Amino acid sequence: MLNFFRHLEHHKFCILVEYLTSSKTHHVVQNIASFSAFIAIADRLHSDHDMAPLEASQHYPESVDKVLHFAGKGRDIQDFELFLQQAKAANINNLLLLTGDKLKEHCHGQEGPPRTRYLESVNAVMVAKRHGGFHLGVAFNPFKYAEAERDAQYLKLHKKLKAGADFIITQLGYDMDALKQAKAFLKHYHYPQKILACVMPLSLARANFMVKNKVAGIVITPHMLKVLADEKQVGLSDRVYLRCALQILIFKHLGFAGVHLSACHKREEQMLLESYIEQYQHLDLVALEALWNSLWQVKTGKEFVPELPYYSRQPTSSQLIKYQQLHFMHEALFESKIAKGVGHFIFKASFWEHTPAAKALLKTEFISKHGVVGCESCGQCRLGDTLYICPETCPKGLANGPCGGTTLDRCEFGDRECIHSVKARLAKAVGQTDVLKEKLIPTVPIKVRGTSSWKNWYLATET
Numbered sequence: 001m002l003n004f005f006r007h008l009e010h011h012k013f014c015i016l017v018e019y020l021t022s023s024k025t026h027h028v029v030q031n032i033a034s035f036s037a038f039i040a041i042a043d044r045l046h047s048d049h050d051m052a053p054l055e056a057s058q059h060y061p062e063s064v065d066k067v068l069h070f071a072g073k074g075r076d077i078q079d080f081e082l083f084l085q086q087a088k089a090a091n092i093n094n095l096l097l098l099t100g101d102k103l104k105e106h107c108h109g110q111e112g113p114p115r116t117r118y119l120e121s122v123n124a125v126m127v128a129k130r131h132g133g134f135h136l137g138v139a140f141n142p143f144k145y146a147e148a149e150r151d152a153q154y155l156k157l158h159k160k161l162k163a164g165a166d167f168i169i170t171q172l173g174y175d176m177d178a179l180k181q182a183k184a185f186l187k188h189y190h191y192p193q194k195i196l197a198c199v200m201p202l203s204l205a206r207a208n209f210m211v212k213n214k215v216a217g218i219v220i221t222p223h224m225l226k227v228l229a230d231e232k233q234v235g236l237s238d239r240v241y242l243r244c245a246l247q248i249l250i251f252k253h254l255g256f257a258g259v260h261l262s263a264c265h266k267r268e269e270q271m272l273l274e275s276y277i278e279q280y281q282h283l284d285l286v287a288l289e290a291l292w293n294s295l296w297q298v299k300t301g302k303e304f305v306p307e308l309p310y311y312s313r314q315p316t317s318s319q320l321i322k323y324q325q326l327h328f329m330h331e332a333l334f335e336s337k338i339a340k341g342v343g344h345f346i347f348k349a350s351f352w353e354h355t356p357a358a359k360a361l362l363k364t365e366f367i368s369k370h371g372v373v374g375c376e377s378c379g380q381c382r383l384g385d386t387l388y389i390c391p392e393t394c395p396k397g398l399a400n401g402p403c404g405g406t407t408l409d410r411c412e413f414g415d416r417e418c419i420h421s422v423k424a425r426l427a428k429a430v431g432q433t434d435v436l437k438e439k440l441i442p443t444v445p446i447k448v449r450g451t452s453s454w455k456n457w458y459l460a461t462e463t
């Protein structure tokens with residue numbers, strides 16, 4: 001059997017064909033044109049209740065190596081540990097670990113069912129790395145056009161790679177400059193990890209669907225819609241596959257390790273794509289890019305970039321003052337040797353085990369922090385590693401950085417500015433970007449939630 005990861009190691013360009021577990025079609029090919037093809041099985045893309053990728057993998061031939069997606073939406077670390085054991089038993093060792101988009105049945109947790117939790121990709125990579133025996137992929141969205149959200153994406157990519165990711169698969173997108181930047185980033189920081197680009201034959205219907213449904217993290221501009229609509233009107237719909245073929249050939253020239261091919265799992269679609277790859281593979285990079293640009297009617301280079309509304313690009317003075325005050329308090333009350341010694345002495349008393357005392361302590365902590373930072377008593381305070389912006393104020397509860405779903409600094413949930421953009425902007429202003437780049441913040445165990453982080457902090461410190 002051809003081995004996906006060995007292909008990456010040996011610099012052999014390959015195509016990962018994505019299948020949805022809701023799909024009835026299981027047509028599998030071992031190559032598309034001259035490129036080896038492998039199977040990628042997506043996790044709950046169609047609905048929150050899609051069949052699990054592991055279960056779905058049994059419906060595909062054993063002779064083709066697979067990459068299974070695991071999305072952290074609605075999952076915790078225990079679910080992931082179980083998944084790893086099952087994957088190992090099923091001989092699956094290529095995983096793409098994602099935080100995932102918003103669960104369609106997301107619960108905010110104010111009333112009714114508990115708040116939906118999201119296992120962050122950084123934490124999943126850390127755990128899978130400890131298990132050993134897996135080749136780990138992570139997702140990356142380079143299509144961010146506000147400075148802070150782009151910074152936040154790259155800062156988190158540093159963390160994913162430091163946590164142990166072996167390869168990267170980008171978000172679906174058509175802005176070749178943004179993809180070239182991602183490749184240049186890896187080179188600049190001497191990261192050896194391989195990168196694959198996500199491609200999809202973009203028809204007018206698919207583009208309209210993504211715009212109408214605001215599919216998280218995907219950028220389709222009015223210019224792109226117009227080009228596709230004009231083509232459809234004059235019967236040039238096959239250009240959809242020609243463009244996809246050109247993208248694949250361009251990525252090969254640019255040194256990408258391969259592509260993740262979405263929405264092209266029917267044989268007739270693959271044959272059309274294959275015929276265009278074969279027809280144009282003799283062209284060099286300059287000719288391929290020229291053809292790509294002419295098909296998209298590129299004149300200024302900004303045709304794939306969304307319109308940027310005006311917004312403040314600096315942290316506000318109140319954000320800066322709040323940071324300075326909280327930083328001063330944190331250093332004095334939690335980081336100094338005296339504070340750690342006194343705190344440890346106070347909280348080691350068995351008195352705090354008694355329920356009324358524990359309840360009073362938790363309430364005091366909540367009252368003093370909720371109004372200031374939005375504390376939700378997670379029991380493992382991470383404020384010192386998040387520039388005093390509580391990760392629980394992210395609807396997905398992400399501490400290590402943003403998911404890929406923001407749009408011009410707006411959260412995927414649409415009701416607020418992304419806290420990770422705020423953090424990235426603040427970090428730049430106060431010279432703390434290394435904290436957001438280096439510090440891998442562990443996930444919060446369920447049993448710790450609803451306990452006092454003060455007590456947990458002092459008891460965990462060495463005196």
Ligand code: SF4
Pocket residue numbers: 369373374375376377378379380381382383390391392453
């Ligand atoms: S990180 Fe946890 S303990 Fe700290 S403020 Fe946020 S919810 Fe509260």
